[in-house]
Each structure stands twice: as C-alpha cells, then as structure tokens.
Amino acid sequence: MSPGTKQRLWREIGLQLPFLLWLIVLWMLLWGQFTVLSALTGIVVALFVTRVFRLPTIELSGRINLWWTAILVVQFFAAVVHGSLSVAAQVLNLRRQPGAAIVAVPLRYADDLVMTHVAVTSSLIPGSLVVEADRGTRTLYLHVIGVRSRTDVDRQRAGVLRWERRIVRALGSPAQIRALRADEHGVEQHGVDQHGADPARGRGEKRP
Numbered sequence: 001m002s003p004g005t006k007q008r009l010w011r012e013i014g015l016q017l018p019f020l021l022w023l024i025v026l027w028m029l030l031w032g033q034f035t036v037l038s039a040l041t042g043i044v045v046a047l048f049v050t051r052v053f054r055l056p057t058i059e060l061s062g063r064i065n066l067w068w069t070a071i072l073v074v075q076f077f078a079a080v081v082h083g084s085l086s087v088a089a090q091v092l093n094l095r096r097q098p099g100a101a102i103v104a105v106p107l108r109y110a111d112d113l114v115m116t117h118v119a120v121t122s123s124l125i126p127g128s129l130v131v132e133a134d135r136g137t138r139t140l141y142l143h144v145i146g147v148r149s150r151t152d153v154d155r156q157r158a159g160v161l162r163w164e165r166r167i168v169r170a171l172g173s174p175a176q177i178r179a180l181r182a183d184e185h186g187v188e189q190h191g192v193d194q195h196g197a198d199p200a201r202g203r204g205e206k207r208p
Contacts, residue, residue: 020046029124068170075166076121083126090146099148102131105160107138108183109168109176115140117167122160 020043027042028034090098107115112135119130119140132141144156168176 023049026120065170068166072166072170076125079125083128086146087126098145099152100143100145101147101153103142103144103147103153103156103160105140105142105157107140107164108161109172109179110138110164111173111176114164114167114172114176117171118160118164121163121167128156128160 023046024039024042027045028038031038107118110118115133115135115138119133122128122140122142123130127146128142128144130140131143133139134141140160142156142160147153147156165180168180172180
C-alpha cells in the first residue's frame with residue numbers, strides 16, 4: 001500500500017469516526033439503555049449502516065464551540081423534560097383531545113450535517129417526530145401533537161428554527177456562523193428602525 005493510499009485511508013477513518021460514535025449514541029438513546037450490550041449492538045449497527053449503505057463522506061465543519069455546545073445540551077435535556085410533561089398533560093386531559101398536524105420547516109443555514117442534527121434533536125423531544133426530510137430544499141416535515149391553530153403551527157416551526165440556530169452556534173461552519181450573525185444583526189437593526197431611530201444619524205446627519 002502506497003503512502004498516499006494509507007494517508008487517504010486514515011483520513012477517511014478520522015472523518016467517519018465521529019459519525020460512528022454518533023450513531024452508537026443515537027442507537028442507545030433510541031433504546032433508552034446505556035449498557036455494554038447496547039453499546040456493542042450499536043457498534044454492529046453503525047458498522048453495518050456505514051458499510052452497506054455507503055454515502056459520500058461529509059466533511060465536519062472543523063469548529064466546535066464548547067460554551068454553546070454545553071448550553072445546547074442543557075437546553076436539550078430541559079426540552080425533553082418539558083416535552084414529556086406536556087405530552088402527558090395532553091393525554092390525560094380527557095375533555096380536550098390534542099390536535100396534530102404535519103408541519104413543514106424550511107431550514108435557513110443547514111447543510112447535510114446540521115440538517116441531520118436538527119432532525120434528530122426534534123425527533124428525540126417528545127411531541128414531535130420528523131417523518132420526511134427534503135434534502136434538495138432543506139425542509140423537514142414533522143408530525144407534531146398539541147396543534148390546534150395556525151398560531152400553534154407557527155410556534156412549532158419557530159421552535160425547530162431555534163434548534164437550528166443553537167446547533168449552528170455550537171457546531172456550524174464559519175460560513176454558517178457569519179450568515180446567522182448577519183441575519184441577527186439585520187433583525188436588530190430593523191427593530192431599531194421601527195422604534196423611530198433615524199438611519200441618517202449613523203452618517204452624521206441631523207434631523208430637521
């Protein structure tokens with residue numbers, strides 16, 4: 001084996017290893033068991049999926065913000081608890097049946113990796129489940145319970161977009177971070193203008 005072939009092999013292993021670990025963790029989360037047996041079966045499933053259903057190698061962003069990642073983890077577990085209580089309350093309320101809907105959520109900053117993270121996060125929170133993902137338009141379709149009005153639909157969609165922003169802050173690429181910050185800055189500037197600020201003041205001009 002030539003040195004160039006060995007280098008490419010080790011590079012591919014390094015790129016695929018995080019995905020293998022993530023698949024193992026996801027397998028254990030789906031079964032709700034963190035045991036040696038679930039870890040071993042997760043390894044078998046992860047190897048089977050990555051070897052049999054081979055997909056093009058996805059480059060990692062090369063960026064992990066530990067502070068935003070820690071916040072993301074805390075917010076995720078809080079959302080799981082809140083979602084569990086909310087679903088239980090809706091099920092136990094015999095006088096009012098919980099509504100349900102399929103909600104389309106066009107993502108704004110996601111590539112394949114971020115889109116996968118958003119889909120998995122949304123599916124693990126009780127009350128919502130991703131039923132389809134359109135890679136071409138970066139759109140997730142979620143089955144959501146507790147939806148009775150257009151306002152509820154908008155609230156659910158906004159919640160998924162918040163998870164996208166959180167994941168981008170924690171794991172997104174520099175280009176995604178720049179796009180997110182530009183949009184946030186634009187929203188803040190628009191809000192200031194709506195409250196009566198004169199954009200001309202930024203150029204040193206005076207109001208008459």
